[in-house]
Amino acid sequence: MNFKSLNKHFHFTKQQRIGLFVLFVIMIGLQMFYFLSDFSISETKSSEKEQWLALQSEIDQEKLIHKNAKPIIYPFNPNFISDYKGYKLGMSVEEIDRLMAFRKENKYVNSAEEFQKVTGISDSLLNKISPLFKFPDWKQNKNNYSTEKKVFSMKSFPKKEKFIILDINEATQEDLMKVYGIGEGLSSRILKQKEILGSFVSMEQMKDVWGLSPEVINELSIHFKAVIPSNLKKININEASLKELAQFSYFKYGLAKQIVIYRSMNGNFNNIEDLAKIKDFPVEKAKIISLYLEF
Incomplete structure (x- = not known):
């Protein structure tokens, strides 16, 4: 067997020997790093992740509870039910309109029974919403007041103060x-x-x-x-400038400009009817506007 031919494959130069040595040192270092390093960090992170997941689960559960919880409805005076409030309580449009018409007559309901009589709601709906009704104290204690009046009828009470507008x-x-x-x-x-x-x-x-x-x-x-004061400062519609007209609450700048143009082309305004001929004039407020103007 020719060993000489094999020997030349295991002959290394100085640089190759240094390279092999460095490679060997690196391998030893990596082995030591592997055995000496602590890889428990992942476990710590895993436990933290579990804590966060548990906390998130509690938050989601609280959200679900609040979502399913019924809104709290506080006691209210049924005399002042709005359209939206009546709808939320389950009243029909006709029932709400009856209450509104009753209130426009400056009348009030003073009991659940009277409320049903005015609106015409069903007994089931009345039983549902009447516990939420809150009438003024003097209505709730009407019987007490009546009793006191009978007992102390002989006493002199001060006259009721006259209602002043x-x-x-x-x-x-x-x-x-x-x-x-x-x-x-x-x-x-x-x-x-x-x-x-x-x-x-x-x-x-x-x-x-x-x-x-x-x-x-x-x-x-x-x-x-509303008592119109004698010193109310009025606007002279035939002499006021564009700036003065535009500052008036019921006139926008565009309308004020139209008034000035119309006035320059057709002469002075004689009354509110002449003024109402202008485009975009708020006719529905003409009566109120006229009280601020001077012709």
């Missing part, structure tokens, strides 16, 4: 907040609208105040009236 232009924020349904925000809007106009000339203008429901407007009309 206030001028809406003289009302303070405190006066307005005494009306059922009006808080600090709505009262501020009413006073701001009065400041913009100078004065109210009609209680119909309450409809222009954002946020006032028909029921609240009706209550305002009971407690207040």
Whole structure:
């Protein structure tokens, strides 16, 4: 067997021997790293992941509970049920309309039985919603008051203070907040609208105040009236400039411009009927607008 021919395959140069040595050192180092390293990190991450999954499961369960929970309905005065409120309670359109018509006559229901009589709702619906009715304390304690009146009938009581209707232009924020349904925000809007106009000339203008429901407007009309002040500053429709007309709450810039053009081409306006001929003029508010103008 010729060993010389095999020997030349195992003969390495100096650089090759150094390379083999370095490779050997690297292999030994990798083996030591494998045996000495701690690979328990994955287990820690796995346990953290399980904790997060458990927490997420609890959150999902809470969401499901809240989603399926029925909304809380608080007691309310049935005299002031809106269309949407009546619909949510299960009332028909006709039943809601009967209540609205009854309230427009400035009448109130004072018991669940009277509510059914006015609206015509079924007994089953009445049994369902009547526990939520909340009438004024003096109505709930009517029997007590009647008894007290009989027992103390011989005593002298002070006369009931006469109901006074206030001028809406003289009302303070405190006066307005005494009306059922009006808080600090709505009262501020009413006073701001009065400041913009100078004065109210009609209680119909309450409809222009954002946020006032028909029921609240009706209550305002009971407690207040609009007295036109003698010093109300009016706009001379035949002499006012475009800028002055555009600043008037009931005129937009486009309408004010049309008024000036019409006036220059056709002469002065004699009355509100002449003014109403202009395109886009708010005819439905003509009566109110005329009280702010001077012809």
